Amino acid sequence: MKQKVVVFSQIDAEILARLQQQYEVVVINPKLGDVQEQIKAAVVDADGMIGAGRMLNAANLESAQKLKVISSISVGYDNYDVDYLTQSGIWLAHTPHVLTETTADLAFTLLVSAAKQVTRLDQWTKQGHWQRTVGQDQFGQEIFGRTLGIIGLGNIGQAIARRGFHGFNMNILYHGRQEHLDRAEALNARFCSLNELLQQSDFVVLAVDLNADSRQLIDAAALAQMQKHAVLVNISRGQVLDEAALYDAIVNRTIFAAGLDVYQQEPLKQSDLFDLDYVVTLPHVGSATAQTRKKMAELAYQQLVDVLNGRQPRYLVNP
Numbered sequence: 001m002k003q004k005v006v007v008f009s010q011i012d013a014e015i016l017a018r019l020q021q022q023y024e025v026v027v028i029n030p031k032l033g034d035v036q037e038q039i040k041a042a043v044v045d046a047d048g049m050i051g052a053g054r055m056l057n058a059a060n061l062e063s064a065q066k067l068k069v070i071s072s073i074s075v076g077y078d079n080y081d082v083d084y085l086t087q088s089g090i091w092l093a094h095t096p097h098v099l100t101e102t103t104a105d106l107a108f109t110l111l112v113s114a115a116k117q118v119t120r121l122d123q124w125t126k127q128g129h130w131q132r133t134v135g136q137d138q139f140g141q142e143i144f145g146r147t148l149g150i151i152g153l154g155n156i157g158q159a160i161a162r163r164g165f166h167g168f169n170m171n172i173l174y175h176g177r178q179e180h181l182d183r184a185e186a187l188n189a190r191f192c193s194l195n196e197l198l199q200q201s202d203f204v205v206l207a208v209d210l211n212a213d214s215r216q217l218i219d220a221a222a223l224a225q226m227q228k229h230a231v232l233v234n235i236s237r238g239q240v241l242d243e244a245a246l247y248d249a250i251v252n253r254t255i256f257a258a259g260l261d262v263y264q265q266e267p268l269k270q271s272d273l274f275d276l277d278y279v280v281t282l283p284h285v286g287s288a289t290a291q292t293r294k295k296m297a298e299l300a301y302q303q304l305v306d307v308l309n310g311r312q313p314r315y316l317v318n319p
């Protein structure tokens with residue numbers, strides 16, 4: 001009898017076809033009704049799951065009788081109850097490394113867009129406001145040679161630092177749960193307290209994973225430490241940043257601009273932040289290139305197959 005796999009998000013068509021050849025496959029589809037109910041029903045006799053972007057925990061998994069693995073098409077795993085999975089003997093695999101460089105590219109895209117006011121000035125130009133040489137209202141921020149503060153010097157944080165250091169001759173500061181002398185050395189990066197980083201940086205990039213320490217790390221008090229000309233970029237998770245406090249900081253001009261890829265609620269359909277020209281908003285596209293999403297899907301597929309064939313997956317979250 002074929003093993004059963006639940007696909008719980010959109011997935012690369014070719015990978016889906018491969019799964020369908022090997023396994024009995026159930027695809028969760030929001031168009032077919034309540035997603036929670038579909039998951040609960042599908043997992044009862046499932047052996048494996050693959051997908052991204054859904055909250056999976058006791059509430060929708062407790063009916064699972066023989067689930068061995070969830071293979072997540074993501075590096076972040078804050079949407080899974082890892083303790084519950086571990087207690088239940090369910091392995092969780094994820095996809096680090098393959099998305100590092102493209103996500104760092106996106107962080108820099110937001111940094112440059114917000115610093116140079118690309119989206120606002122694009123609209124301004126197209127709306128015919130360019131009547132004479134631009135003035136102060138159209139000025140952006142310098143990037144080259146300035147200070148880049150990175151919160152979370154993991155793989156993606158380091159890749160962002162490399163772009164800042166080698167490409168823009170930036171002075172790199174970082175903060176995180178611990179100092180990483182080995183990672184920092186090649187980038188001339190200096191470990192400092194959160195407050196020092198916020199006070200000294202011209203650009204603050206959030207590249208930390210979501211955990212108990214990073215939840216709401218950047219609140220009103222933290223934003224108040226930043227410089228008036230500073231730019232904030234968030235490519236980590238929306239919950240790291242207090243969005244209402246960011247709104248106030250931009251409206252009161254206590255920081256210059258922000259570039260966001262992630263939000264407290266996703267998909268974000270309505271937000272006060274949408275009213276602000278000085279906030280660049282992207283729809284969580286950190287890893288969203290055809291090449292990277294393919295690599296992520298391949299890796300997740302491979303890890304699912306590994307577990308279903310009795311092998312340990314390469315990137316296991318809960319060994």
Ligand code: 8YV
Nearest residue numbers: 052053073074075076286287
């Ligand atoms: C995911 C991400 O692809 O990998 C992550 O942690 O944030 C993205 O690259 C996305 O969350 C899938 O919905």
